Amino acid sequence: MEQTNITKLISKYLKKWPLFAIGLVVCLAAVFLYLRYKAETQYEITSTLLVKNQDTGQGSVKSQNIKDLGLIKSNTNVEDEIGILRSTGLMEKVITDRSLNINYYIEGKVRDVEIYGEDVPIEILVDETATDLIYDLPIYIKFINDTEYELETTVKNESYKTQHTYGDLVTAPFGTFTINAKEASKYEDNGKPLYFTILDTDRVIGTFLQNLSIDLINLDGNLLSIRFLSINKKKGEDLVAGLIETYVEEMIKYENELAENTIKMIDNRLKLLSGEIEGVEKSVEKFKTSNDPTNVTDNAGLYIAQANDYKKLISDYQTEINVINSIEMYLQQGNPDTPIPASLSANDPSLTGMIDQYNETLLQKGQMAQSASSANPIIVNLDRTLNDLGKAIVENVRSAKNRLLIAQRNQQSNANKYQAQIAKVPSMERQLVDISRDKSTKEGLYLYLLQKREEEVLSLAAPVSSTRIVSLPKAGNFPVSPNKTAMYLGGLLIGLFLPFSLIYTKDLLNNKITSIENLSNLISAPILGEIARSKDGGLIATKGYSRTPSAELFRLLCFNLEYLKKTNKNQTLLITSTVQGEGKTFIASNLAITLASNGERVIVLSFDLRMPQLMKTFGLSDTPGLTDFIVQKDLTISDIIQKHSTIDNLSLIGAGTEVNQVGRLMLSERIELLINQLKKDFDRIIIDTPPIGVISDAFALNAYIDGTIYVVRKNVTKSEHAKTIESIHKNGKLRNTMVLLNDTNAAQTYGYGPKIND
Incomplete structure (x- = not known):
């Protein structure tokens, strides 16, 4: 049973394969277009740095002995150095010194291409203290000759176009800057516009720090792995190299300042020690003089x-x-x-x-x-x-x-x-x-400090950083972002998931009966089967032997009627539904045609007296009909029966003249007279009634019928209507209630047998 359900579930989604195909094509195309025209290719720049975990300082003053004297109280912590490398101050200095907040682009048809380094023919020095500086504004530059250039942009919906000489200070509504021409540049003017943008330094710092990661390679060691993501390989390598260079420079500067301060401190201490040593020598002299x-x-x-x-x-x-x-x-x-x-x-x-x-x-x-x-x-x-x-x-x-x-x-x-x-x-x-000991100690400390002072002086003359570059910044050969394989796989999954979720959500929100399984889970009444959707929505072929799926299913319906009958003769069949539009008249008409083609004498009664549709389906008149027979006592049964002109063994009785108070007519004794006589003259009596969810006329005919065909239409009948069907079946309001699912797909229903729920 479980395997059957899984198979049906898969089959349900496979039937929607065009939707899945469209989803896959759209998502994969979207991924392709994004990678081709929108995504920014990023490369990973890597470098390795060794930070020695030792006392700060350059000369031997950073040794443990001088530290123990209380002269120096600082040491290097690897985690602290990582924090310094990732600090905004250090990154700001790198960006400012190398003008990394200015981007250069060559305009393209679809997307613009960023250029950097030797590919840029100019160098721009921006006064970032200017209050009128406008960020992210494309400023186009056109080279007139070797000494002049032209700037063009749009500021506050006004065009700006001026001509300048290289090296001049440009004061424009969008900023103050100087443009110099580079002597060595690989730039070739191919006619495509060149422009530059000035970015907010704080925003650039945030972006660069977000793309920068520094980690310990080994928790027990001092090797740092530096990784940086950059769109431009050369720019990324220069930034990482600049970061390390600036870090080393700042460290040497700090160590030099520390050495200078240490020398000053030692000098002050030597002055004090000189006085103390002189005092001790006088004490020795006095003691020897007095005590011999x-x-x-x-x-x-x-x-x-x-x-x-x-x-x-x-x-x-x-x-x-x-x-x-x-x-x-x-x-x-x-x-x-x-x-x-x-x-x-x-x-x-x-x-x-x-x-x-x-x-x-x-x-x-x-x-x-x-x-x-x-x-x-x-x-x-x-x-x-x-x-x-x-x-x-x-x-x-x-x-x-x-x-x-x-x-x-x-x-x-x-x-x-x-x-x-x-x-x-x-x-x-x-x-x-x-x-003597006091004198010896002070003399020893004096000599020691003199030695350390000389060492610090030498360290200032030849500054050396404790940081060592193990591997220079190098960009990878292949981009790390975007990951094309992952994105195409993601597009494939999304292309399958979206149609699946749409179908699932639609089914989840659908409150209509959608399948025979859905119907069988809601009711316990016997299910006759399914009727496929008819292309013309009318009668099946009235001449000859039709081989359409609908015709075959109606033949199967006739078999199921005999299979499921609970009386010796299932002669009188009442056909109804819950609401209008579920196809009860369509079922009554085609069931009558099918039975008649099997050689049975069939008559169809249009008991939907308020909105009759049966006779229109066959192209016949509703009058004289049932209301006329009930009201006019002198009217005979033969007067209201109409034989079909082309279908043998098929007769019909129309609704008759439209009258008021139909409910009172449904209780007339003339109906019993009519049904009893028809049972004698015909093999099968089919009664088309109004929907019982709106009008209760069908219940008045329960005494005259052998069975009930309750029509349920796929995606029309609501699931809550199944409670009405279940109540009718259990309480016997309509005899031998059997349910028929209408308007299903022919491929799905053709050849299905009956399903019985006892």
């Missing part, structure tokens, strides 16, 4: 050696004191019969001798005690000697101890004196070092 720091420094080693000697003597004295203390403690705490240990010896010879004597006496006592008793006079005498020696040793120890302590204190006093001399040395040395 040289002798203190030289004797510092001697003081330390003497102090160390005294400390050693103090230590030796302390050792002897400790030995004497040990002897004294031993004698006080030891056993009198135990000799004094030899390790407790002192440096005092007399004390040592007493100790040795004490030990020998004690030894003799021990030897005598082995053979004699303690009461032995010799032993008693030895005890007395030992006692005296012990007391003498103790006295000697105490005396030696006091003597050593006095000597130790004296040595400590001497050591303290030398230590005091040593303590003075660091303070004096520190003061001297601080003064």
